[in-house]
Amino acid sequence: MEETEQKIGMLGSGSWATAMIKMLGDNHEKKQVLWWIRKEEDLAYVKTYKHNPTYLSAVELRVDADHLFSDARTVIKQSDIVILNTPSAYLKDALKGVDAADFKGKLVVTAIKGIIPDENLIVGEYLSKIYQIPLANIIVIGGPCHAEEVSAEKLSYLTIAAKDTANAERVASVLRNRYINTILSTDVYGVEYGAVLKNIYALAGGICHGLGFGDNFMAVLVSNAIREMETCVMAIDPEANRDINASAYLGDLLVTAYSQFSRNRTFGHMIGKGYTVQSAQLEMNMVAEGYYASACIQNIIQRYNLEMPICNMVYQILYNKQPANVEVNTLASKLT
Known part of the structure; x- marks a missing residue:
């Protein structure tokens, strides 16, 4: 039976999001990576040169120009796994125009290491409250892992936490590669x-x-x-x-x-x-x-x-x- 192609959506274009795009590109599991980049000028640059002009600019990225978007909702709707990777203070703005139906049936991964400031909620709690995403479908990525060392392909470890270990493994399988090891956990909070x-x-x-x-x-x-x-x-x-x-x-x-x-x-x-x-x-x-x-x-x-x-x-x-x-x-x- 032919392996099903997974669609992975990345929201964010800072250093950690860029490092994770590199991780995904260097993982050989069959998948399609869609990337939301907020600034139109950065989006155009990545399409042309396959580098992020603002963060980790020396890193060559394996991205398809047709899978780069300036509309977050488009990326979410087309993805099976959605990775949220903006600063916590900017997440609400990034998700403007997105509703609960857009997240239905998807695994939603938070790579954000912060609290939504005016909500006083960690990202997982915010997603559950505002978008009715079941806790079993929320996955948290922990470190220890700096973007700069990932970009240099130094051996690093990610902790993938989910209440459902099968969902944690599904996310881990698209991130791990020759320089990324993954550790599974059920301790989401x-x-x-x-x-x-x-x-x-x-x-x-x-x-x-x-x-x-x-x-x-x-x-x-x-x-x-x-x-x-x-x-x-x-x-x-x-x-x-x-x-x-x-x-x-x-x-x-x-x-x-x-x-x-x-x-x-x-x-x-x-x-x-x-x-x-x-x-x-x-x-x-x-x-x-x-x-x-x-x-x-x-x-x-x-x-x-x-x-x-x-x-x-x-x-x-x-x-x-x-x-x-x-x-x-x-x-x-x-x-x-």
């Missing part, structure tokens, strides 16, 4: 919330580094952060089968907290050096998801009455404009 929290902790690490704290302090900060993460995800979903030391949690936290490619660490470093939030955002060409996540996680902390001093420190600095050196020194007295 833990993987998604972990991906949100690690950005806040990386931002905290960047603030501390910008203030002049060294590796010794950073090690203590990260070891406290993983325990704080466990406190949060256990409060949200205590019944899940998870090991907080697994790659999707500790591994993703480590790479985001320490890597030169971490935009959240870079953003935090700028704040520690004295940049305002606005000036740091203007200087960066990419979205630091930890900034938006910090405000949203405060609601989780209050809802469950949690002790999360690292998240609180970041929130006080970013949103209440408290002096970074004062807040970090206060936090330092609480770390163990």
Whole structure:
């Protein structure tokens, strides 16, 4: 029997979306890849030159010009598997004109490591609430995985989380290739919330580094952060089968907290050096998801009455404009 061709739709054209387009192109399973690119000038460039002019511009992409679109709804309706890969703050805008019927019967994958800011929901919860997508059809992609290393074909691992393991494997099968290994998980909420929290902790690490704290302090900060993460995800979903030391949690936290490619660490470093939030955002060409996540996680902390001093420190600095050196020194007295 001839293998059925799967249609994979990608929404987003930032560095992570571009890296995933490369993954899909380097996976030899029979499939058709459709790609929504928001900016018409970028779309035209990719059609002509097979490179993204704005992100990972040196990477050659295996894309068919006829499968590139400026209309997100067209991509969604034609796809069997839809991968959402925009910054969380821009997802609602990307899905304008899309309704629940367009997602019916499809696997919907979130590669977004953030919270919808004005909804205070992780992406999976937002999709379920607004588009009535069954939880079994929502798949979450976790790390540890930086786009820059994927583009360089350095061996990397993705965690694919879904309540239905068959659906997780179906998504994993179109992503894995000679430099991408996949790990399956059923901890949908833990993987998604972990991906949100690690950005806040990386931002905290960047603030501390910008203030002049060294590796010794950073090690203590990260070891406290993983325990704080466990406190949060256990409060949200205590019944899940998870090991907080697994790659999707500790591994993703480590790479985001320490890597030169971490935009959240870079953003935090700028704040520690004295940049305002606005000036740091203007200087960066990419979205630091930890900034938006910090405000949203405060609601989780209050809802469950949690002790999360690292998240609180970041929130006080970013949103209440408290002096970074004062807040970090206060936090330092609480770390163990």
